[in-house]
Amino acid sequence: MSSPQHTVLQEVFGYEQFRGPQEAIVGHVIGGGDALVLMPTGGGKSLCYQVPALVRQQAGHGVAIVVSPLIALMHDQVGALHEAGVSAAFLNSSLDYAAAQDVELRLQTGDITLLYVAPERLNTPRFLGLLDDLYQQGKLSLFAIDEAHCVSQWGHDFRPEYRALSVLHQRYAGVARIALTATADDLTRADIIERLQLGSARLFISSFDRPNIRYRIEEKKNATTQLLRFIEREHTGDAGVVYCQSRKRVEELAATLVGAGINALPYHAGLPQDVRQQNQNRFLREEGVVMVATIAFGMGIDKPDVRFVAHVDMPKNIEGYYQETGRAGRDGLAADAWMAYGLNDVVNQRRMIDESPAAEEFKAALRGKLDALLGLAEAIDCRRVRLLAYFGEASTPCGNCDNCLNPPEVWDATDCARKLLSTIYRVHAASGIGFGTGHIMDILRGQKTEKVEQYGHEKISTFGIGAEFSEPQLRAVLRQLLATGAVGLSKVHLDNGHSFDTLCLSEGSRAVLRGEVAVRLRASTAASPRERKRRSPAGTLPPAAANLDQAAQVRFINLKAWRAEVAREHSLPAYVIFHDATLATIAQQCPRTLGELHGISGMGAKKLEAYGAEVLRVCAG
Ligand code: ADP
Ligand code: ZN
Numbered sequence: 044m045s046s047p048q049h050t051v052l053q054e055v056f057g058y059e060q061f062r063g064p065q066e067a068i069v070g071h072v073i074g075g076g077d078a079l080v081l082m083p084t085g086g087g088k089s090l091c092y093q094v095p096a097l098v099r100q101q102a103g104h105g106v107a108i109v110v111s112p113l114i115a116l117m118h119d120q121v122g123a124l125h126e127a128g129v130s131a132a133f134l135n136s137s138l139d140y141a142a143a144q145d146v147e148l149r150l151q152t153g154d155i156t157l158l159y160v161a162p163e164r165l166n167t168p169r170f171l172g173l174l175d176d177l178y179q180q181g182k183l184s185l186f187a188i189d190e191a192h193c194v195s196q197w198g199h200d201f202r203p204e205y206r207a208l209s210v211l212h213q214r215y216a217g218v219a220r221i222a223l224t225a226t227a228d229d230l231t232r233a234d235i236i237e238r239l240q241l242g243s244a245r246l247f248i249s250s251f252d253r254p255n256i257r258y259r260i261e262e263k264k265n266a267t268t269q270l271l272r273f274i275e276r277e278h279t280g281d282a283g284v285v286y287c288q289s290r291k292r293v294e295e296l297a298a299t300l301v302g303a304g305i306n307a308l309p310y311h312a313g314l315p316q317d318v319r320q321q322n323q324n325r326f327l328r329e330e331g332v333v334m335v336a337t338i339a340f341g342m343g344i345d346k347p348d349v350r351f352v353a354h355v356d357m358p359k360n361i362e363g364y365y366q367e368t369g370r371a372g373r374d375g376l377a378a379d380a381w382m383a384y385g386l387n388d389v390v391n392q393r394r395m396i397d398e399s400p401a402a403e404e405f406k407a408a409l410r411g412k413l414d415a416l417l418g419l420a421e422a423i424d425c426r427r428v429r430l431l432a433y434f435g436e437a438s439t440p441c442g443n444c445d446n447c448l449n450p451p452e453v454w455d456a457t458d459c460a461r462k463l464l465s466t467i468y469r470v471h472a473a474s475g476i477g478f479g480t481g482h483i484m485d486i487l488r489g490q491k492t493e494k495v496e497q498y499g500h501e502k503i504s505t506f507g508i509g510a511e512f513s514e515p516q517l518r519a520v521l522r523q524l525l526a527t528g529a530v531g532l533s534k535v536h537l538d539n540g541h542s543f544d545t546l547c548l549s550e551g552s553r554a555v556l557r558g559e560v561a562v563r564l565r566a567s568t569a570a571s572p573r574e575r576k577r578r579s580p581a582g583t584l585p586p587a588a589a590n591l592d593q594a595a596q597v598r599f600i601n602l603k604a605w606r607a608e609v610a611r612e613h614s615l616p617a618y619v620i621f622h623d624a625t626l627a628t629i630a631q632q633c634p635r636t637l638g639e640l641h642g643i644s645g646m647g648a649k650k651l652e653a654y655g656a657e658v659l660r661v662c663a664g
Contacts (some may be wrong), residue, residue, distance in 0.1 A: 047098045048073060052090070055097060055127050057647035062087050064247050069094045072185060072221050077244035079191070079235065080223040083251045084369030085347075088223045089120075092187035093157065095221075097129065100156045105182030108174070109159045111189045112202050113343035115320055117159045119327065120345075122615040124157060128649025133159035134170070147173060153182060162193075162204040174215065183218050186211050188239065190342060191222035195234035197408070200342055205238075212240040220244070225369060226362050228434070230408070251365070251434045255372045256380050258426040259445040260419070262519070263385030266355040267296065271303055273353065273381055274333070281350035282326070285335045286367055288356035288391070296355065297335040310336035327616040341367060347374035347618050348585060353381045357388035359395075360412035361419060361433050374624060376586040384420045386480065386522045390544055393525070393532050417526030423451050423565055451565035456520045459512055460529070460555050460562040462487055463520060466505040467530065467546050474498055477533055477545030484517045519564055521546075529555045529562075587623035591631055598662055599630035605661045609654070620654075621645055633662050 048069050052058050061069065064080075065087055071078055072095040082088050096107030111117060117133040124131035132146045132155050149155050150173060164170055177183045194205035211220060222239055224231075236242060261269060270285065285300075287293045290311040300307035306329075308322040326332045327346055334340060338358070352371040358364045364382075372378025396409045419429050427441040440447050466487050471477055485492050486500050489507025500506065509517070524530040531549035536542040554560045584591075588599045603617075603626060610617040625645030634640045637655045646655075 047101065048094050051094050051097045054648045055129060056090065056094075057127075057643070057645050057650065058090075059642075059644060061090075063249050065090055065094075068221070068247050069098075071245055071247075072219055073098050075217075075219045077219060077241060078221040078247055079232075079241050079244045080221060080247045080249075081232065082223065082225060082247075082249040083253055084225045084366060085253065085373035085375075086225070086249050088189070088225075089345075091223065092185065092189075092221050093124070093129070095185060095219075096157050096187075099184040104184040105153060105177060105180070106150060106155050107157050107185045107187060108165070108183070109157055109187045109189060110162050110165060110208060111159055111343070112162060112193050112200070112205070113190070114161050115323060116343045116345075117161075119615060119619060121157075121159060122613065123619040126613075126615070126619055126650065126653075127647050128652075129157065130155055131157040131159070134164055135159075135161045136164070151176070162202065162208060166204065166207045166210070171210075171214070178215050178218070183215060185219040185221065186215070188220065188222040190224060191235050191239065192224040192226035192231050194238045195231045197228070197230040197234055209238060209240050225366055228362055231362070250431075251436060252427065252431060252438065253369060253372065254441070254443065255375050256368060256378050257443050257445075257448075258368070258380045258430070260382045260384055260426065261445075262515075263355075263383040263388070266383045266385075267299055269383050270296075270353055270355055271300070273379075274300075274305060274351075275303075277379065278351050280331045281333075282331055282346065282348055283333045283351040283353065284341060284349060284367070284370060285333060285353045285355060286358070287335065287337060290337060292356070293335050293337055300333060300335065305333055306331055307333040307335055310334055310340040312337065312339040328610065330617075338363065338367065341370050344370055345373065346370075346616065347622055348376075348587075349373070349378065350586075351379040351381060353379075353383075355383055357382065357384050357392060357416065357420065359392060359409070359416075361416050361430065362412070364416060364419075365430060365434075374587065374622060376624075382420070386518050386525070389417060389522055389525045390480075390532065394534075394544060397532070397534070414526070414528065421523050421526050421564075422446065423453055423563065453563050454566045456516075456523075456562040456564045457555070457558065457560075459509065459516070459520050460524055461558065462505060462509045463517065463524065464530070464548065464552050464556050466503070466509075468548055469503045469505055470500060471547065473500070473503055476535060477547050479543060479545055480518070480521055483546055484514060484521075487517065488512065488514070520562065523562060523564055524555070527551065529560075585623045587627040588630065591627060595630045595633070598633060598664070599627055601661050601664070602626045602630055602658070605657065621650070629658060629662060634659065635663075 052061060068078055068080055068091045080088060080091055092107065114135045114137060117135055121131045121133050132149060134143060134146050150158060174183060188208060193200050193202040222235060222241060287296055290313045293309050293311045297307045297309035308325060310319060310322050326334045349371050352368045358367060368380035371380055392413050396406050415433055419426060422429050423446060425440040425447050426444040428438050431438045466483055482494055485495055486503060486506050487509035489510050491501055495501055528549060529551040531547045532544045533547045534542050535545050588596060591599055606617050606620050609620050622645055625643060628643050637651060640646055640655050640658060641651055
């Protein structure tokens with residue numbers, strides 16, 4: 044049991060056991076093998092290269108180079124390693140010349156175990172020269188390529204600089220490479236293997252399940268109101284991320300949340316660099332900040348206690364949705380993934396694809412991905428089963444998603460769908476042009492609007508035959524028809540330069556019209572799911588501490604205050620010093636000696652030495 048990697052895991056990181064496939068990966072990389080690691084966010088990717096780096100360094104193999112696109116986070120990543128007593132450094136454009144030179148010198152003298160570097164830095168002649176020297180001396184231990192999906196244009200974080208990383212394989216033959224990502228779909232995976240020349244790498248695929256995350260997708264009525272209600276009822280004082288489609292929406296929504304007394308900040312690529320950095324730092328360092336953001340935010344954010352991720356607009360595909368929601372609950376404690384979704388989301392996403400200048404083949408792939416997400420949103424069965432199936436994993440109903448907890452009532456909307464489709468058909472036949480959703484619904488419901496009369500559409504044979512359906516019902520049916528491709532969109536351009544989307548029949552319409560496929564829908568969004576109990580009367584204790592008795596709660600609060608001070612002194616986020624879960628265990632066990640403190644999960648040797656005495660003092664009160 045006491046292999047070098049176990050000793051490192053326990054002594055340096057203070058963890059008892061490897062998780063899932065970590066052990067196999069670590070063993071393979073220590074042995075010099077190449078690896079491609081697909082693991083969900085929060086799965087524990089970092090240890091997969093940090094442990095081999097330490098073990099190989101101890102065996103005289105030199106430095107591990109970690110390629111990471113996250114310049115803004117390297118400081119914290121390296122800081123976390125320093126806290127664990129590991130010699131680590133980073134090289135990126137944030138360092139001034141003297142500081143960079145100092146790192147280079149330490150690199151040459153073999154003083155660094157892990158070096159984090161941005162891909163654009165790695166590709167400079169100067170840095171490659173340094174690597175060449177190390178390689179010749181046999182002092183290049185391994186390359187870790189983090190966020191490896193950045194190499195693929197199918198992913199959502201494409202970075203052209205990643206393409207040049209194929210140089211590693213050619214130039215430093217025989218040096219182990221481990222590429223890691225949380226984006227697992229087949230297209231991206233194949234692209235990573237090809238672009239990084241990982242054809243002979245061993246593939247490690249973890250389960251993508253995140254059982255502590257509760258998936259919920261609501262019908263969008265007023266997204267802002269729904270979001271406010273969700274936060275106020277279930278997440279007061281919690282850290283969370285709210286994803287929006289546009290920068291404008293980010294700013295508006297952040298302001299609205301602040302107005303409602305929520306500690307919210309905006310983040311999008313249009314904000315000045317220093318504002319973005321500052322907001323990100325506040326999110327990481329303060330407690331209970333809600334970040335309202337575009338997808339520009341979040342990659343590499345390793346804050347463990349994000350309690351919810353909300354989407355007020357629908358993302359583009361399941362990969363994006365899963366990666367974004369995966370930022371919740373990395374500490375393994377209960378967390379929510381909540382989304383409001385409506386007809387406009389479908390229309391907007393479709394339009395964005397249609398209007399993009401990409402090649403038709405690429406657009407077809409994008410549409411396929413969008414359809415899978417729409418299928419998830421419309422699902423009346425377990426969300427998790429669908430999500431995992433998308434990543435190629437079979438599973439059974441989870442009991443921890445909205446559909447499992449409150450099975451939706453289902454109504455047969457086949458008749459309604461046929462009436463909608465035949466209205467779309469007849470209107471087009473009568474007027475020679477298509478119309479938008481509002482007009483089609485008006486005709487079906489028998490509303491004599493100005494527009495209806497203007498076109499004489501009250502004479503259409505389906506006029507008024509759907510009077511029994513409410514507008515929300517019709518919207519839901521249209522949404523599903525669009526989502527499943529049984530209705531198409533076509534663009535009409537007006538003389539004044541404007542254009543709008545109209546409904547049209549599509550390939551998929553026929554089967555519905557003939558009654559060959561049934562359309563089954565949730566009856567209406569059920570009342571919001573059972574509310575979770577507030578955790579404590581004051582609502583101030585994180586879930587890690589929810590079950591502590593009163594004396595332990597006091598110790599926990601004191602430990603947190605102490606931790607906040609240390610974090611400030613070291614200018615690092617508090618969770619880098621100790622996780623909540625570690626503090627909660629300490630508070631509960633109330634150790635009296637360093638020996639008792641040793642062995643608590645998260646308490647490595649360096650932290651024990653640096654903080655042990657202090658922790659005991661705080662515990663003793
Ligand atoms: P990822 O990069 O895959 O999103 P991280 O490497 O940040 O995930 O790990 C997620 C969390 O799990 C971290 O807080 C880390 O300390 C913790 N962790 C990872 N491996 C273990 C382990 N073997 N035992 C206990 N905690 C672990
Ligand atoms: Zn479920």
